[in-house]
Amino acid sequence: xxxxxxxxxxxxxxxxxxxxxxxxxxxxxxxxxxxxxxxxxxxxxxxxxxxxxxxxxxxxxxxxxxxxxxxxxxxxxxxxxxxxxxxxxxxxxxxxxxxxxxxxxxxxxxxxxxxxxxxxxxxxxxxxxxxxxxxxxxxxxxxxxxxxxxxxxxxxxxxxxxxxxxxxxxxxxxxxxxxxxxxxxxxxxxxxxxxxxxxxxxxxxxxxxxxxxxxxxxxxxxxxxxxxxxxxxxxxxxxxxxxxxxxxxxxxxxxxxxxxxxxxxxxxxxxxxxxxxxxxxxxxxxxxxxxxxxxxxxxxxxxxxxxxxxxxxxxxxxxxxxxxxxxxxxxx
Amino acid sequence: xxxxxxxxxxxxxxxxxxxxxxxxxxxxxxxxxxxxxxxxxxxxxxxxxxxxxxxxxxxxxxxxxxxxxxxxxxxxxxxxxxxxxxxxxxxxxxxxxxxxxxxxxxxxxxxxxxxxxxxxxxxxxxxxxxxxxxxxxxxxxxxxxxxxxxxxxxxxxxxxxxxxxxxxxxxxxxxxxxxxxxxxxxxxxxxxxxxxxxxxxxxxxxxxxxxxxxxxxxxxxxxxxxxxxxxxxxxxxxxxxxxxxxxxxxxxxxxxxxxxxxxxxxxxxxxxxxxxxxxxxxxxxxxxxxxxxxxxxxxxxxxxxxxxxxxxxxxxxxxxxxxxxxxxxxxxxxxxxxxxxxxxxxxxxxxxxxxx
Numbered sequence: 001x002x003x004x005x006x007x008x009x010x011x012x013x014x015x016x017x018x019x020x021x022x023x024x025x026x027x028x029x030x031x032x033x034x035x036x037x038x039x040x041x042x043x044x045x046x047x048x049x050x051x052x053x054x055x056x057x058x059x060x061x062x063x064x065x066x067x068x069x070x071x072x073x074x075x076x077x078x079x080x081x082x083x084x085x086x087x088x089x090x091x092x093x094x095x096x097x098x099x100x101x102x103x104x105x106x107x108x109x110x111x112x113x114x115x116x117x118x119x120x121x122x123x124x125x126x127x128x129x130x131x132x133x134x135x136x137x138x139x140x141x142x143x144x145x146x147x148x149x150x151x152x153x154x155x156x157x158x159x160x161x162x163x164x165x166x167x168x169x170x171x172x173x174x175x176x177x178x179x180x181x182x183x184x185x186x187x188x189x190x191x192x193x194x195x196x197x198x199x200x201x202x203x204x205x206x207x208x209x210x211x212x213x214x215x216x217x218x219x220x221x222x223x224x225x226x227x228x229x230x231x232x233x234x235x236x237x238x239x240x241x242x243x244x245x246x247x248x249x250x251x252x253x254x255x256x257x258x259x260x261x262x263x264x265x266x267x268x269x270x271x272x273x274x275x276x277x278x279x280x281x282x283x284x285x286x287x288x289x290x291x292x293x294x295x296x297x298x299x300x301x302x303x304x305x306x307x308x309x310x311x312x313x314x315x316x317x318x319x320x321x322x323x324x325x326x327x328x329x330x331x332x
Numbered sequence: 333x334x335x336x337x338x339x340x341x342x343x344x345x346x347x348x349x350x351x352x353x354x355x356x357x358x359x360x361x362x363x364x365x366x367x368x369x370x371x372x373x374x375x376x377x378x379x380x381x382x383x384x385x386x387x388x389x390x391x392x393x394x395x396x397x398x399x400x401x402x403x404x405x406x407x408x409x410x411x412x413x414x415x416x417x418x419x420x421x422x423x424x425x426x427x428x429x430x431x432x433x434x435x436x437x438x439x440x441x442x443x444x445x446x447x448x449x450x451x452x453x454x455x456x457x458x459x460x461x462x463x464x465x466x467x468x469x470x471x472x473x474x475x476x477x478x479x480x481x482x483x484x485x486x487x488x489x490x491x492x493x494x495x496x497x498x499x500x501x502x503x504x505x506x507x508x509x510x511x512x513x514x515x516x517x518x519x520x521x522x523x524x525x526x527x528x529x530x531x532x533x534x535x536x537x538x539x540x541x542x543x544x545x546x547x548x549x550x551x552x553x554x555x556x557x558x559x560x561x562x563x564x565x566x567x568x569x570x571x572x573x574x575x576x577x578x579x580x581x582x583x584x585x586x587x588x589x590x591x592x593x594x595x596x597x598x599x600x601x602x603x604x605x606x607x608x609x610x611x612x613x614x615x616x617x618x619x620x621x622x623x624x625x626x627x628x629x630x631x632x633x634x635x636x637x638x639x640x641x642x643x644x645x646x647x648x649x650x651x652x653x654x655x656x657x658x659x660x661x662x663x664x665x666x667x668x669x670x671x672x673x674x675x676x677x678x679x680x681x682x683x684x685x686x687x688x
Contacts, residue, residue, distance in 0.1 A: 172552070173552055173553070173556075173560055174552070174560055174561075175550075175551045175552075175555070175560045175561025175562075175563075176511065176514065176515060176550055176551055176561060176563075176607075177515050177561065178561075180511060180512050212609075214511050215510050215511050216507070216508050216509070216511075216607075216608035216609060217508075217608075219510070220463055220464060221464055223463060223464070223467065223474060223508070224474070224508050224509050224510045225509075225510030225511060225512065225513075226510075227510075227511075227512075251609075252609040252613055253608065253609055253612035253613045253615075253616050254613075254616055256613055256617055257616065257617050268552075268609070269552035269589075270552060270588045270589065270609070270610045271609050271610075271613065273552075273588070273589035274588045274589045274591075274592050274610060274611075274613060274614050275613045275614045275617055276589070277589040277590070277592065277593055278589075278592040278593060278614040278617075278618065279614065279617060279618070281593050281594065
């Protein structure tokens, strides 16, 4: 069985992205799990390699050739993009050029996954300010992935991953008032289904899903609010009828501590994010599910202050790759 | 002879034993059976004395109980742990709710409250009740906090949960109401009141001279300058600005997921979350069953467990899978601390004649 191919977009060329992408691609652990393929500007990658005193052979590969690629020891593969003119890269700085490079690398990697040239994408850290300077409204990777893939933006869902927890959000970057309106039976059912599909692709054959309520204590049988009875429970019943192993609605304040589930579905941004960031500071990575492309960002930012100093550790990239690496066991 | 037994009378702390079909009586008895856990105060259980005695036998707990008919008897010295007797309407069966005992459950709260108001009890600690069965009995009940507020004619109380080390304290701007009603309930006036109560009780009850409070936004990313909701701009920020001018040390509104990180929490005495599920999941996860609940703004001191009645665990013999008294013990310890701090004014607990 061939190893899965995982594209690693190198993120903000002015940050630590290229450095940690390269270090991850050279890690024995990563290479035992997948064939990593970097995506980004060759000059930027070479500059970071030199700064880290790394001298790997960098093999340019066209996306349509990735499947037949055999990676010699000590070499890394790169889908090379011409993003930066000589002198345009300013380490540690914000700029529109960097912003465009970030989105170009991610777009190329996503398209490679959409064309089944790679099996999944890991994105090294971006710098949102630079993306904004490039004139692009960036609202997190899920909507970006949806726009590149060409599916409705609401199809793309954020699954926060840390330790053995995976938290899927029914609503995300919207006000509490609007979020409540967006919670419908078809929406909740679709999110449960998307979680199951994603987990199966990640190698969990029969995923178990827990679903939160919207109201305090999941409304305690209607004492405060009726969305559990009117929306969430019926959606769970429909998913069960479709053969899915799903339970809930549970009060959101206690259900994250419940073990034995492969994913926890929450209704609101803060129901998932607060616990994730508090319990796993700088360890919660965002995976985009619900589209044909499995896409993961890493748990921390682009650390402009230490760019090009050989100080950054690739652990978060390696962690993201390990989460995605079992994808091959189901796909092939 | 009364005067010599306890020269400097320890504060009396009432513990309502909660839903009789649940683990409340079990946890109360576990506390009663651990003298070290109840040091520094005199524990008074509030509930049906016979039921508690039988439950102790069933659990194999060695504890001497002394049934007391009224507050005066509770305050008088005597052997064992005092039980302020409130009779059950019908025999309680562990694991099986009975709506006919709903009035009994509320009766234990009334009895403890009367003792607090009259100054016999320095504080009350509450074991879990089952809201559903009380409502089933035809009594509208949304929780201890709301019930005690109404009974003490307190217009506004604030629910705060605490736990962990260093202590994380999370107060709630809104508590047990449907999420769709939260944005409407969050008015400037109400938020101002909440923060005023929180600040005053951190100073008065907890003895923090100039408390630092971190306030969350309502919406994701605290609304991100109005892109994801306007409550931060229209309600929260103006109130914070106004109260800062009065000298309060307030930070926010911050995105909730930024707020609950060690760096921000390190500089805070308490957090104000805008709704229940914004503040409590992380607290409950982080405190591993030792979290507690305290009602601020009441004229009395009241602390509580942060969990439910766990009907399935009730009356399980001691060596089997038993309920964990961690939260109840922590709640009791906090009540002792707060009562002791408040003690100078109340050290002479008057064993006044009470009508109940």
